[in-house]
Amino acid sequence: MSETRTDVPTVWQRHTTVEVLARNAVWLAIIIAVLVSIRRVNIIWEFLWDAPEQMSDLISRMWPIDFAYYPDSVHGALMETFHIATLGTLFTMVLGLPLAVLAANNITPYRVVNLFAKFWLVATRSVNSLVWALLFVAVFGPGPLAGMVAIAFRSIGFVGKLLGEALESVAPGPIEALKAAGASRFQQLWYGYWPAIRPAFWSIILLRWDINVRESAVLGLVGAGGLGMILNAAIDLFEWERVAMILLTIFIVVVVVEIVITRFRRTLI
Amino acid sequence: MNAPQSAADAAVVPTPFKTSTGFKLAMLALVVYAVYAMGQLGFSWGRFVTGLDNGAVFLGRMFPPRFTHMDQLERGIIESLEMAVLSTFFGVLLALPIAILGARNLMPVWVTWPVRIVVTLCRAFNPVIVGIIFIKAVGFGALAGILALMVSAIGFVGKLFMEAIEEISMKQIEAVRATGAGFMSVVAYGVIPQVFSRLVGFCSYQFDANLRNSTMIGIVGAGGVGSTLFNAYQRFEYDFVLAILISIILIVLAGEMLSILVKRIFDV
Numbered sequence: 001m002s003e004t005r006t007d008v009p010t011v012w013q014r015h016t017t018v019e020v021l022a023r024n025a026v027w028l029a030i031i032i033a034v035l036v037s038i039r040r041v042n043i044i045w046e047f048l049w050d051a052p053e054q055m056s057d058l059i060s061r062m063w064p065i066d067f068a069y070y071p072d073s074v075h076g077a078l079m080e081t082f083h084i085a086t087l088g089t090l091f092t093m094v095l096g097l098p099l100a101v102l103a104a105n106n107i108t109p110y111r112v113v114n115l116f117a118k119f120w121l122v123a124t125r126s127v128n129s130l131v132w133a134l135l136f137v138a139v140f141g142p143g144p145l146a147g148m149v150a151i152a153f154r155s156i157g158f159v160g161k162l163l164g165e166a167l168e169s170v171a172p173g174p175i176e177a178l179k180a181a182g183a184s185r186f187q188q189l190w191y192g193y194w195p196a197i198r199p200a201f202w203s204i205i206l207l208r209w210d211i212n213v214r215e216s217a218v219l220g221l222v223g224a225g226g227l228g229m230i231l232n233a234a235i236d237l238f239e240w241e242r243v244a245m246i247l248l249t250i251f252i253v254v255v256v257v258e259i260v261i262t263r264f265r266r267t268l269i
Numbered sequence: 270m271n272a273p274q275s276a277a278d279a280a281v282v283p284t285p286f287k288t289s290t291g292f293k294l295a296m297l298a299l300v301v302y303a304v305y306a307m308g309q310l311g312f313s314w315g316r317f318v319t320g321l322d323n324g325a326v327f328l329g330r331m332f333p334p335r336f337t338h339m340d341q342l343e344r345g346i347i348e349s350l351e352m353a354v355l356s357t358f359f360g361v362l363l364a365l366p367i368a369i370l371g372a373r374n375l376m377p378v379w380v381t382w383p384v385r386i387v388v389t390l391c392r393a394f395n396p397v398i399v400g401i402i403f404i405k406a407v408g409f410g411a412l413a414g415i416l417a418l419m420v421s422a423i424g425f426v427g428k429l430f431m432e433a434i435e436e437i438s439m440k441q442i443e444a445v446r447a448t449g450a451g452f453m454s455v456v457a458y459g460v461i462p463q464v465f466s467r468l469v470g471f472c473s474y475q476f477d478a479n480l481r482n483s484t485m486i487g488i489v490g491a492g493g494v495g496s497t498l499f500n501a502y503q504r505f506e507y508d509f510v511l512a513i514l515i516s517i518i519l520i521v522l523a524g525e526m527l528s529i530l531v532k533r534i535f536d537v
Contacts, residue, residue, distance in 0.1 A: 126481070128481060144311075
């Protein structure tokens, strides 16, 4: 056949016209949002031009780092931060699992219960841990207890959402086999769902633990214990050499935690 | 096919579903640690119960939420939105060249190493800590918050984008290079098309994260609705605090939906 077909377009287009329009609309929206924000935002621009000078001044004051401050108070605060993060994560494991089970539609086939569980997951997830800490300081008084509960609350939504999704994606085959063999509800959970989500569970918990160690380092800024408390004190007193020591500690801890987690992940999963 | 197992074989097969001893020991260790740590932090049941009583009083004062100072709330929320938009835009703008400089398949080692250290530094510190340092440098207000969120955008988008670039196929790069293209053309026609859809994903996630963080960073004085929240908290206006929290949750949800929409438009 040598004659040209007329039913195929002569110009090839990767996206349909609607797709192209939608994409251009997104770009336009971004440009408009940025321009409007620049015009409206309450910034004194002189301060921005001055910032590099101020920053270099600040960094020069941080030198030399006050290493003697570490055994003094940084170590104790660091341990407190570590305990807050780890205990908070453990409590999340205990509280997040049941909520995840309630939120998963294939295990709890009641829409109302699912929605109820999902509401709590969204609510705890949307409020930042620093805000939670603020609220729990008002409830439990300043100190690590408020910090730990705040960490646990913020994590429940995160862990519960991811676990719920993992539970919903479990293949129904093994579960049906268990049901056919006469397994009880609990046995289905323990022998059917748990082995299927175990790798996901540990990787979610480890990920959250990593985040929690970072976040618990700042909770002290609102009085919830840990490194943030001494950081706040040092900044208020303009003791920049000590601030540098605390920042260095946080940096090292974050790097070490990341290395530990990569190791664990390889053995657990 | 499935020949029945002999009796000897069946005897060797361990009990199915048995929990391993190592797992049990690890769980035991976790419980022991939890008890030890709670002792170290000075937790006690009494404190917890007192806290619950306080909590009941606290909740009582929060309800019903009071939507009265709408002008304050509106100003805070608009500022948070502006902070999220600007910090994501300029943060990503800075993160792109940084990621290209840090990608080991495009750049020599002496360039990638310093860049990688900078990105790790940006990622190591919570935006709140970066925020209080910027407050000392540029004063209280939205500017400190925007700069802090930009740093976290460089840390997050920079790292992930760097990894995405390192995973691309080098064949297309070679093809573009073979035409005699310069470095910028290689990036524009060889690198970006391969990673663009992932970049859209990272950016929309970062916008989402910046929106969340911009509602919190004001607690230390870096602008946004967090400042409104902290002021209300310090004046013990807990019913207004609840109203602010509800607004924050709604905004965060709206941001999440927006980023899902953008991802769908760009087929991520």
